[in-house]
Each structure stands twice: as C-alpha cells, then as structure tokens.
Amino acid sequence: MVGIMSKDDSDTPGFSPENFMKMAQNIPGFDAADGADPLTAYNKALDAWGQVLAPLAEAGRDKVNPKDRRFSAPQWEHPIFDLMRQSYTQMSEQMMGATDNLPGVSPADKAKLKFAVQTVVDAMSPANSPLTNPVALEKAIETKGASLQKGAQNLMRDMQRGQLTHSDPDAFELGKNIAVTPGKVVHETPLYQLVQYAPATKEVCRIPLVIFPPWINRFYILDLTAEKSFIKWAVDQGITVFVVSWKSADKSMADVIWDDYIRAQIDAIDTVRDALDVPSVNTIGYCVAGTTLAATLAILHEQEREYIVESATFFTAQVDFSRGGELLNFIDDHQLKMIDALVTDGFLDGRYLALTFNLLRGNDLIWSTVVKNHLLGEDYPAFDLLHWNGDVTNLPAKWHHDYICELYRDNLLVQPGRLKALDTPIDLTQVKTPSYVQAGIVDHIAPAESVFKLREHFSGPLKFVLAGSGHIAGVVNPPSTGKYQYWLNDDPKVDTLEAFKDGASETKGSWWPDWRKWYEGHGGEMVKATGARVPGKGKLKAIEEAPGRYVKTR
DSSP: OGGGOOSSTTOOTTSOHHHHHHHHTTSTTOOGGGTTSHHHHHHHHHHHHHHHHHHHHHHTGGGSOTTOGGGOSGGGGSHHHHHHHHHHHHHHHHHHHHHHTOTTOOHHHHHHHHHHHHHHHHHTOGGGSTTTOHHHHHHHHHTTTHHHHHHHHHHHHHHHHTSOOOSOTTSOOBTTTBSOOOEEEEEEOSSEEEEEEOOOSSEEESSOEEEEOOTTSOGGGGSSSTTTOHHHHHHHTTOOEEEEEEOOOOGGGTTOOHHHHHHHHHHHHHHHHHHHTOSOEEEEEETHHHHHHHHHHHHHHHTTOGGGEEEEEEESOOSOGGGOGGGGGGOSHHHHHHHHHTOBTTEEOHHHHHHHHHHHTHIIIIIHHIIIIIISOOOOOOOHHHHHHTSOOOEEHHHHHHIIIIIIITOOTTSTTSOEETTEEOOGGGOOOOEEEEEETTOSSSOHHHHHGGGGTOOSOEEEEEESSOTTTTTSOOGGGOOSEEEEOOOTTOOSHHHHHHTOEEEESOSHHHHHHHHTTTSOSEEESOGGGSTTSSSSOOOEETTOSGGGOO
C-alpha cells in the first residue's frame, strides 16, 4: 500500500480519480459526460457491470456466511464484490477441507497444519486489500485518496513501532486516567514491586488479599478505568488489597527462572503477613501466575507452611496442559529454535508474544485493525482494554523456554515429583487449600476444558465457575455492566466440563458477587481500616505512588 502513495497528500498514482476515470472509459454503460464527479463515475461503472454479473452472483449467494463480519457492509452486496467474497469463501473451504483429508498425518501435526493454513486463508481475504475492498475503494474515491494517505501513515507508524496499534496511543496515561485506584508501592525487589491500596471502608476483612497477575502482561488489566477495575471493586468490598507488579524483563534478568517467581510469590505473602501481623493471606493467581501459584501451594505443603495461604483463587489458570488449546500449535522443535533465535540479551521482546496471541484470533486482532486503520484511515479508538493489550512486557528467555517445554509440551506439572522448584518436589495432589477456579467459556488462551482439569489434581475444597466470554472479558466483567453470565454446578461427581455445563445453573451478569460471597468464609472478622491497613502507615513505608515505576517501564 505504501508504494501507491505519492508525496502529494491529495494524489495517489495508480488509484487517483483521474486514473480511475481513464479506466472507466472502457466500461460498458459509462458515460464520459458524467465523469466530472469521480464518485458518480465510480458508481455508474459499478452499476454497468452489476447488471451483467447480477444473475451469476445471485446463483451463488448461499455460499456466503451471513455472520462473517468482514463482508457485512452493504457495499459487498454489489455483484462484483459479492462474487469476490463468494470465490474467496469457496477457496477457503477447499483449502481448509484439504487439511482435514490428508492421509498419514497425526492429529497433532494436522492441528498445526490447519492453524497455519487458516492463518494464510485469513490473510488472503479480499477485505484486506484496498483494491478489492469496496468500502475502502469508495472511501478512497470520496476523499480523493486522503483515506489511503492517512492509512499509509498509520501503517508506517506501526512498522516503526514494531507492532499493530489498536488504540489511540495518547488517550491513556498510567496513574492519570487508567490504573488510578489510590495506593502506594510499599515493597520492592529486582523482580517485583508490591502495591498496597488505600482502604475505602471504615472496616476491612482481617485476612488481606494478595493478587499475582501474569508477568506476560501489565497488572493494570485488573485496574483499568474505575468502572472496570477489579482492584477498586475489591477495595470497595472491604478487602485490604495488595498487588504484585512484575518487572518487564531486561538483560539483568537473563538468569531468572521459575524458582524466582515462586520465591517472589512466597516473599510477597510473607511480607504482607508480617506487615499486617496476620497468620495467612488470601491469594489470586491470574493465568501463568495462577499456574505458578498452584506450584507455590504444593511447595508450601512440602515445607509444612501451607497454613500461610488461607485460600487461592485462580483466574483462567492451567496446570494440566493436555488440553492447552491452539497455543499448542506453537510448541515443537522448529518453533522453539525460532523463538530462541529471537532472544536478545537473555530476554524475549514482548512484541513477539503479542503477535502470537494476536494470530490466535487473526481476523479480530490483526486484519480488522488493518482494514479500519490502514485501508480506511480511521482514527484509533480510545479504548482502555486495547491500550493495555498493546502495552507488552518482555520475558526472561530461560524461564520462557522452560515454561514452554516443561509445562506446555511435556505437561510435567501434573506428574507428581517430576518438577522441582526451590529444591522441593512439586506434587499438586497434596494441595488442600480452599480454591475458587474461574474459566472463560470461549477462552482461546486458557481453554475452559483445560482450566477445569485443575479439579482433578487438587485435593482440597474447590469451587468452579464458568464465566461468559473469554480470557480477558470473562475476568474483567464488573457487576455494573450487567454483561455476560456465569454457570455453577455443585455436583461433586461431575468429572468433565460438558457434564458440568449440562447440569449447571445459569446466572445473568458478573460472577464477581459470587466470588465475594465465597470470600466471606476466608476473610476473617472485620477490623478497623487504620494503622498498617493504610499504605505507608505501618512497617512497610511508602516508596512511591501507585501504580509504581515497574508497570511503566517498557
């Protein structure tokens, strides 16, 4: 697309109104006398061809999926473009069908091949080209190329940045209009900062809450705007909340491994216990931090210190990766070598991981952005969730490699004693900590079926909730929005996700109130929100204002 842009903002050689007019002279039904208005000429040319192609397009109309949002604009109903989408749909079906019928290919290899072919098919869509997307064509002519000019500028900016932009980069500032829940950083190590939030009620639960977000993302997914913030909501419920803010990896973290993250979780727990003079804490582990929390609980059991964790909540966290979903398509020797080749100074640039996750939903997270911002030249939306999604973090390469091999590929975590950390064997079957496990029904990163399998490995009391939506919206779903739903099934004999769903009761809205009701059994008595309950007023002195430096470091 860059190649068709000129230095003159109003001119686009190869797609200028003048060139279009010249080409249109040869189209049956075009009247040169009507050519003063380029858009009128364009529409007359389409009408002329439409009359010829309409019967053919009508005959194949049933081949188009009416739910495919890529082709939902009314401009695609024109016979010329209707035939394009019909041809593309048929080609897509044939290419995908061919992968299903390959003989002598293992199911695992077939899944990888199918994913690769789907990625190619998505890229080939006529909606992705300015010359075959009727909405982009119409807008380019109507704006005399200005939309393509702006789109090209957006493309160049993304190329310089090294990743797609999904949200207005100037719309949000941490601590100003996002991640604004009042609090202070009260503890710091080379790996993490510990943020304590100011109480919003006169009394709080005696047993505090320590949240471990995934280090592959910034923690403020749980503290977006005030209306969406789980952290603020929990504080408003009378809970003393601490959150770990992980440091984005740099060359100083080249030797960081899983043991370091487990040690950090235990350090955070002990730091909070000591600061508030309480025997235990409640915990939340989100995604990979939930996987790590499970290992931490097993190690604490072996050390006879399991009592320091009163309860554990798991947001979309896997321990058994045998049903790990589409991410398993990225796990083989070839992929591992490619990932290792991308490592610089002992860490993996977070942009590579972001691309991997975007590929899992290419049409939604890649090509829809290309169409809106590169072809149509639209302004970026001011969307807090998309802003967070593009705020990537770097990963310690050594631990990332071990995580992929030992957990995703070899599934060692659920094999008692096969993994060690802190010189301690890990056996999840020994974990008796009361647990609340949440999964998203359409989660493509941690599939609900995979999260459900945690029930097979813990031996303590466990409540499972299946939430509407996916990996992010299934978690960040405040009660005030009234969105989605959740399902519960208290039958202890249920041993599969399908059986769980078959016997589940559905409740409209957020699952957060259900979690709060469950939390009441683990929060302890209410105490005054004074002294150490106020950030910086106890043993832990304030280092800086929330959200802290680590979350702002790219």
